[in-house]
Amino acid sequence: MYATLICTSLLSLMALLCQPTDGRPFQAPLPREESGWQTGAGSANLVADPYPQLPLLSFDKRGKFKLAVFSDTHMLDGQTNPANVSNVNAATAAEVASYLRTESPDYVFHNGDVVSGEAANGTSVVEAAVKQLFTPLIKAKIPFSTTHGNHDNDNYCTHASLGDVERRIAPNLSYTRRAPAGVGGGDVGSDNYWVPIYPRSNAKRGSRPALLIWSLDSRSGKTLKEQGNTQIDSFVDPSVAIWLNRTSSNLQRAWGTLPPSLIFTHIPNHYFSSTQNADPYQDKIGGITDERPGNFPGNDSSPRTFSGLNEDKPLANQGDAGQDQPYLTALSRGSTGTSRIHALVSGHDHGNDWCAPSGLTTIKGEIVPICFAKKTGDGGYDYDNWNHGTRIFDFDLKTVEQSVNAYIRLKTGEKRYETRLDDAWSRKL
Numbered sequence: 001m002y003a004t005l006i007c008t009s010l011l012s013l014m015a016l017l018c019q020p021t022d023g024r025p026f027q028a029p030l031p032r033e034e035s036g037w038q039t040g041a042g043s044a045n046l047v048a049d050p051y052p053q054l055p056l057l058s059f060d061k062r063g064k065f066k067l068a069v070f071s072d073t074h075m076l077d078g079q080t081n082p083a084n085v086s087n088v089n090a091a092t093a094a095e096v097a098s099y100l101r102t103e104s105p106d107y108v109f110h111n112g113d114v115v116s117g118e119a120a121n122g123t124s125v126v127e128a129a130v131k132q133l134f135t136p137l138i139k140a141k142i143p144f145s146t147t148h149g150n151h152d153n154d155n156y157c158t159h160a161s162l163g164d165v166e167r168r169i170a171p172n173l174s175y176t177r178r179a180p181a182g183v184g185g186g187d188v189g190s191d192n193y194w195v196p197i198y199p200r201s202n203a204k205r206g207s208r209p210a211l212l213i214w215s216l217d218s219r220s221g222k223t224l225k226e227q228g229n230t231q232i233d234s235f236v237d238p239s240v241a242i243w244l245n246r247t248s249s250n251l252q253r254a255w256g257t258l259p260p261s262l263i264f265t266h267i268p269n270h271y272f273s274s275t276q277n278a279d280p281y282q283d284k285i286g287g288i289t290d291e292r293p294g295n296f297p298g299n300d301s302s303p304r305t306f307s308g309l310n311e312d313k314p315l316a317n318q319g320d321a322g323q324d325q326p327y328l329t330a331l332s333r334g335s336t337g338t339s340r341i342h343a344l345v346s347g348h349d350h351g352n353d354w355c356a357p358s359g360l361t362t363i364k365g366e367i368v369p370i371c372f373a374k375k376t377g378d379g380g381y382d383y384d385n386w387n388h389g390t391r392i393f394d395f396d397l398k399t400v401e402q403s404v405n406a407y408i409r410l411k412t413g414e415k416r417y418e419t420r421l422d423d424a425w426s427r428k429l
Contacts (some may be wrong), residue, residue: 074379112149286310
C-alpha cells in the first residue's frame, strides 16, 4: 500500500516538476510493455501501428473526415422508474441511429457513461445494453471507440470489461483498446490509447497520420461488487502522464513531427471550471437556456461569444487540488503540445454543451480549446429544455493542421453552435 502511494506521488511530481526550462518537451520513463508498438532491429524500424488487424482509418477521397461524439447515454437508467428501462434503452438506440442517418460520420467516439452501471443486476444485463446501443453503428458499419465514464465502473462492469464487450460484438469496428500494463490504474482506468487517422486509404501503415485521436481515462465510479463497491478516484491516473510523454516522444521520433490531436476524457479537467467561473471567459460562455425548436435560445438577451447551454454551474470536474495537472502538463508541455491540439472534449455535465478557450497553453504558445460533448439519449439526469444531440467535428485535410469545424446536431434536427476552432477563435475576447 505504502509503495503504491509513494509511486503515485512520484509520478505526479515528475509530470509537474521535472520539465526542462529550455522549452524542450518533457520526457519520462514508462513501463517496458507498451501496446501498439512493433520494434525492429533499431529505432529506424519503429512502426507506429496500434491496429495491425483492423481496417486503416482515413480521410475520404474528398479529403474530409467527420467524427460524431455521443456521450452520457446512460443505458439501463429508467429515469427513477425501473419499469421504464426498456423504453429508455430503445429510445436512446433509436436516437443514435437517427444521428448516423443525418450526419453519416466516418467515425464515432463515445465520451463515456455508456451505461448506468449502478442500475444493473448482473453482467448479462450490462452486456445486452452495450450491444443494443452500438447495434446501429454495427449495422451501418461505422468504426468507433470509447472512453468510459464514472457510471461505467460499478457492481457488474469496469471500463475494461465494457471495452471487451465492444470488441466482442464489433471485432472489426471497435478501436477501443486497453492501456499497457501499469498505466491508468487497472481495469477501472483502462481507456488510455491513441487512434491514427491517415490522410488516404492507401497510406502506409505506421506512416505519419493526418490526425491523432487520444482517449484518456478519468476513472471514477465504484469498484466491482466482489471488490466492495468502493469509490474510485475521479481523475486521470498520474501514470498516464508518464505514458503519454513517452508515447508522444516515440511517435515524434518515428514521424518527425506529430500530427494534430483531438483528446477525449469523460470528466472535465479543472480548466473547464476556470473558464466557466473566472475572467476573462465567464461572462462570454453559455447564454442559451432552451434548445427546443420553438423556444431557442430561451431567455438569452445578449448573444455570447462562446454560446451554448451552461446549466450545470458549477460544473463537476476531475478531483481537487490539481490532481489532474500531471496529464495536462504532459499534453501541453510534452511532444503532443508541439502540434495543434484541436480540443479537449468532455461529457459528464449533461447541462453544458459549449466550446471555449481555456487557460491551458501549449509549448508553442497556442491556447487549447475545450468543448463539452452533447448529452445523447434519454438516460441520466435531463430536462426537456436541454434537448439531446451529438457534437460533430468536421475535418478537412487541407486545414487539419490549423483548424476544425465543430457544431452540434440536435435531436430535433437543428444544427447549432457552428464554430471554426482555430488560433484566431481561441484568442477572441
